[in-house]
Amino acid sequence: MTRARLVVLVSGAGSNLQALIDATADPAYGAEVVAVGADRDGIEGLARAERSGIATFAQRVGDHGSRAEWDAALAERVASYRPDLVVLAGFMKLVGDDFLAAFGGRTVNTHPALSPAFPGMHGPRDALEYGVKVTGATLFVVDAGVDTGAIVAQTVVPVADDDTTETLHERIKVAERAMLVDTVGRMAREGFRVEGRRVRFGRFASADESH
Numbered sequence: 359m360t361r362a363r364l365v366v367l368v369s370g371a372g373s374n375l376q377a378l379i380d381a382t383a384d385p386a387y388g389a390e391v392v393a394v395g396a397d398r399d400g401i402e403g404l405a406r407a408e409r410s411g412i413a414t415f416a417q418r419v420g421d422h423g424s425r426a427e428w429d430a431a432l433a434e435r436v437a438s439y440r441p442d443l444v445v446l447a448g449f450m451k452l453v454g455d456d457f458l459a460a461f462g463g464r465t466v467n468t469h470p471a472l473s474p475a476f477p478g479m480h481g482p483r484d485a486l487e488y489g490v491k492v493t494g495a496t497l498f499v500v501d502a503g504v505d506t507g508a509i510v511a512q513t514v515v516p517v518a519d520d521d522t523t524e525t526l527h528e529r530i531k532v533a534e535r536a537m538l539v540d541t542v543g544r545m546a547r548e549g550f551r552v553e554g555r556r557v558r559f560g561r562f563a564s565a566d567e568s569h
């Protein structure tokens with residue numbers, strides 16, 4: 359079986375990345391991480407990749423003349439690894455037009471809230487402050503909005519009375535890592551198609567829309 363090529367983009371600790379790296383140790387998982395990129399240097403996410411012998415790169419916005427130039431450079435660098443699927447795993451930047459032109463429909467992002475509730479950078483904090491009793495994580499196909507893309511998978515996590523943002527986010531991340539590994543594996547092994555807001559697994563006749 360040919361393994362799907364994953365490029366993973368990170369901005370921080372990289373525990374979701376590590377879960378993917380661990381899963382890909384089994385060839386039956388159906389995917390391999392061919393490169394890990396970041397928008398900054400010196401983060402644990404990049405160190406995790408290096409320890410596993412995976413190629414790494416950093417593209418910092420500040421090294422480019424504009425956000426659009428950064429986005430084009432990021433897209434070019436990711437393209438050089440010929441990914442089948444790009445996984446944003448704690449990547450704290452919005453990708454732009456050039457990136458979406460190259461990888462739209464085959465870039466997924468994991469978000470620590472149940473979309474469409476609580477988009478943005480502070481999903482766990484916003485859910486806690488709102489007072490919801492359940493929250494969770496969402497894996498979606500990236501589009502031009504902020505956490506608005508078609509949903510591939512969600513996982514539910516109860517909110518405890520004594521939760522802080524930190525304890526809640528840590529518990530979300532346990533469920534999130536399992537969801538990410540399960541779902542990316544299915545996408546790699548089974549293929550998928552985005553139909554409007556719905557994502558279906560499986561391989562389909564019209565090759566231009568399925569991956």
Ligand code: GAR
Nearest residue numbers: 370371372373374448468469470478
């Ligand atoms: C994850 O919970 C991910 O959903 C979140 O950052 C965390 C990264 O953890 N991403 C966002 O909030 C993006 N808006 P990790 O670096 O340990 O994988």
